[in-house]
Amino acid sequence: MAPKPEEYNEDELEAPKWLDGEFFTKVLQNSERNASKVEVKSYKISPATVKGDHYASVMFRAAVDYQINGVDKTKSMIIKTMPEVEGTKKEMLEKYGIFEVEIGMYTQVLPRFEKYLRAVGDDTKLMAPVLYHSLSPHKLIVFEDLVPLGYNVLRGRFATAEEAKATYTKLAKWHAISHKIMREEPHYFDEYRHSFLSQDNVKENPFFGKGIVFFLEMLRKMPELQEYLPHFEKLFAKVDLIDEAIASYTEYRVAPRDDALYVLNHGDFHLKNMMFKHNSDTGKLEDLMLVDFQFSHVGPITSDLIYSIFMLLDSKLRPNTAEFLYHYFSVFRDTLERLGFEGPLPTLAKFREQLFQHKFLELFFMASFLPMWPGFSRGEISIDAFVKDEEYRRKIYEDKEYIEELLVVIPKYLHLGYLEP
Secondary structure, three states, X not given: OOOOHHHOOHHHOOOOXXXXXXXXXXXXXXXXXXXXXXXEEEEEEEEOOXXXXXXXOEEEEEEEEEEEOOEEEEEEEEEEEOOOOOOXXXXXXXXXXXXXXXXXXXXXXXXXXXXXXXXXXXXXXXXXXXXXXXXXXXXXXXXXXXXXXXXXXOOOOOOOHHHHHHHHHHHHHHHHHHHHHHHHOOOOOOOOOOOOOOOOOHHHOHHHHOHHHHHHHHHHHOXXXXXHHHHHHHHHHHOOHHHHHHHHHOHHHHOOOOOOXXXXXXXXXXXXXXXXXXXXXXXXXXXEEEOOOOOOEEEEOHHHHHHHHHHOOOOOOHHHHHHHHHHHHHHHHHHHHHOOOOOOOOOHXXXXXXXXXXXXXXXXXXXXXXXXXXXXXXXXXXXXXXXXOHHHHHHHHOOHHHHHHHHHHHHHHHXXXXXXX
């Protein structure tokens, strides 16, 4: 049965012609290292994800029947590659070295991280198995499909408190290992320099550059938010939020602080970049897997965390942000101790102070990412339309769900001093 166009990204409805038997033979020869002979019998290709699951790549699922050393086998694999259809998405992603970054993460960085954990008796998994990768003639990575192993993206709902806590646990361990390596080998992560906010001309990108304009327009229209308008007008007269966001993400490379914590950030730590495994009988959460490391970069410890406030937590969990971040910090510090970290152990007070120092980044995400995220994650918002169509974006800023959320979060920021220039 052909995939339904309304359920999938348009550029994933038809697989490229080079995804053929010869390609799958090459993948299997690479992954089945003890095989003397691999013969592909048949394969079926379909879109790997539905609308709202991802944006910065094109992904296909392939069910491949093959014979290895005379034994019949079947393998489900995920092929992740660059878009081939001309348009905004391809044009934007070609500027970034996202596949070079992600291949390095899967082949060098994450295996090393897991070795650190195994050395202290921790069996945490940080990566899906990689079957094949290449940068020429096509940029691509092929993974073992996690769905048959019991992992799934959350659809139709946001994370529970238990699931969110588990994601912060895994991120804290990742961050702790990277912090230790950075102190011992300062140049190890030199390749991982760029985030989605450190690219040239990022301010000209309508996705990033116009959010504050639409946010202010919306404030002026909404009677229920009028009392906060003077605070934002005063703030924006002195502070450019996108400049502050860029400065936050690039701080380590441009103007590092002596007393700040720096880590290798995931770079796109949102709910759709996580796959959860639940017990089929009890429904109990057993594991989760982080995916999509295309924007991994060294930066302040706060980058992934502030991003997650809006891109992982929903309106029900967001009021408990302090609790989740306390849990994260406890695991981060405990992991450093278990790893035998020889530098100064961070304090909760310093961690909280660093979060406050990056308060304008938090406001930037509130004004730029939060309006579209709930709808995008449900597959109701087209990112292509959001990027290209100003009127489409304006309407999203007036969404009732977003206004109701602002009525909760803006008073909090006012009381915490976030709205002071």
